Amino acid sequence: MNSDTKQNIIKHLEGRLSSEEKAVFDEKYSKDTDFKKEVDDYSFIWRQTELLKQHKQYRTQANWQKVSGRIHRDRLRIRIWNVSRTVAAILLLPLLAATVYLSLWGLPSQVHEEIRISSAYGLVSHVTLPDGSEVWLNSGSTLTYPRVFDGEVRRVSLSGEAYFKVKSDTEHRFDVAVPNLLTVSAYGTEFNVSAYDDDNVVETVLAQGHVELTAESRVLADLCVGQSAVLERSGDLKPLISMVNMDEKVGWKDGKLIFRRAGIEEIAKRLARHFGVEFELRGDRLRAYEYSATFTTESLTEILSLLGKASPLNVQIIEPKKQNDHSYPRRKVILSIGQ
Structure with a gap:
């Protein structure tokens, strides 16, 4: 879940959504089962936290006056119970607060956790990345990406062939790394990269927008829509640029x-x-x-x-x-x- 969605859930729990935002939120809640589950989970944790806050404000003195006339044994038992309950509240409140934090923002180790997706032979797999970008992964291909994009660059690694529909973000570049060869960079566009390990060439085809090819810290090419850049793995890093039939190059993603x-x-x-x-x-x-x-x-x-x-x-x-x-x-x- 991205940060905007998390913030909307928090605003919903605090009653701070505008009428327009609430209408959009309610519609998504009624139609998206995954989103509904996330909202229900956060609502449960939020309610438990509020109950503990109320519990902490318990009027101990008033209750003490009500039981002050009881016999010494009952009075001692109640005092012990109150102390135990207060200790439990002190211990549980930070624990639940931590649970809320981790549920919304995740464990620090998750930021660096990598996910590896492979598409079996004869299949085309569809993947949605943490930033909302979409990837179609061709037969016999593997994509590696972090669970969370936390830096200035949204970076993934590809072995095989994939079609990328990158969600626009002018402040965070999107990089597709072909290990030990080149990087294809964009900010919000659609393109295809074919980089099977047993091929002696890597081909990038631009369907929409703009992409830049770099290797060894230098720019190799800037592609226009409909252009292909073919780079030999053992060559001199000079790509061959040409116009191509787009349907022939990317039709595989539609079967x-x-x-x-x-x-x-x-x-x-x-x-x-x-x-x-x-x-x-x-x-x-x-x-x-x-x-x-x-x-x-x-x-x-x-x-x-x-x-x-x-x-x-x-x-x-x-x-x-x-x-x-x-x-x-x-x-x-x-x-x-x-x-």
């Missing part, structure tokens, strides 16, 4: 595999990641063919069958066999061109 005059190597690479299989390409004649197609719900077998209708493509699928350690390797697909 689409889009190819436009793509060679078989590019197709095999993307299908391998999407379906978690291994491809083997046999013969140079494969590279003479290009394909244009869009796939959505098709299985791997259906896609290969459709590609085979557009060229003399031979397909052999080798099903995995159990290994000595009882694990299974990935399915293997062998592609070649028929005689």
Whole structure:
């Protein structure tokens, strides 16, 4: 939960919301179950704290006068009870106050806690970051980010491919780090980064707004909408800038595999990641063919069958066999061109 939401809950508990704010608050409370649970939890803690404050103001002298006529044994018992109760109140009040603080602002260690999200093969995962930014994580990708963005920079780390819809914040830069290579920075925009560990290139595509690419403390490129920056991992840090087909580059986040005059190597690479299989390409004649197609719900077998209708493509699928350690390797697909 962000700080604005926490402050609105506190203002609600203290009765300080304006009529417009209260209308928005009540609507969200009635529709958002997670928000309702947070409000109910804070309300319980808040009520207990107020009860303790009232308890501390208990009129001990007035009660003492009411029981002053009782026998010595009862009077002693009541005195002991009052002392015990006062001690308990003294101990519990700071404890509950600390509970309220930790519930609203969290443990100090949480600030530095990292969350690691991985997307399985064949799946696209959607993640909402602590600042409200949204991330679509492609098949076989991993995103690492802090539980709380507490500094001047909102920094995440990516291995694989992700589409970022960054919540605008001109005072806190948003950085996507590709470890040991470059950083993609923005303040509020939408862009795609493809940085699989087994690729020898990293590609950044800008869908909206503005991004900056930096490495080794120097600016490599400023992209315009529709532009792609391709950087070789073992190169001289000079990205290749070009205009690209945006649907082809980011269609995956909507469950689409889009190819436009793509060679078989590019197709095999993307299908391998999407379906978690291994491809083997046999013969140079494969590279003479290009394909244009869009796939959505098709299985791997259906896609290969459709590609085979557009060229003399031979397909052999080798099903995995159990290994000595009882694990299974990935399915293997062998592609070649028929005689």
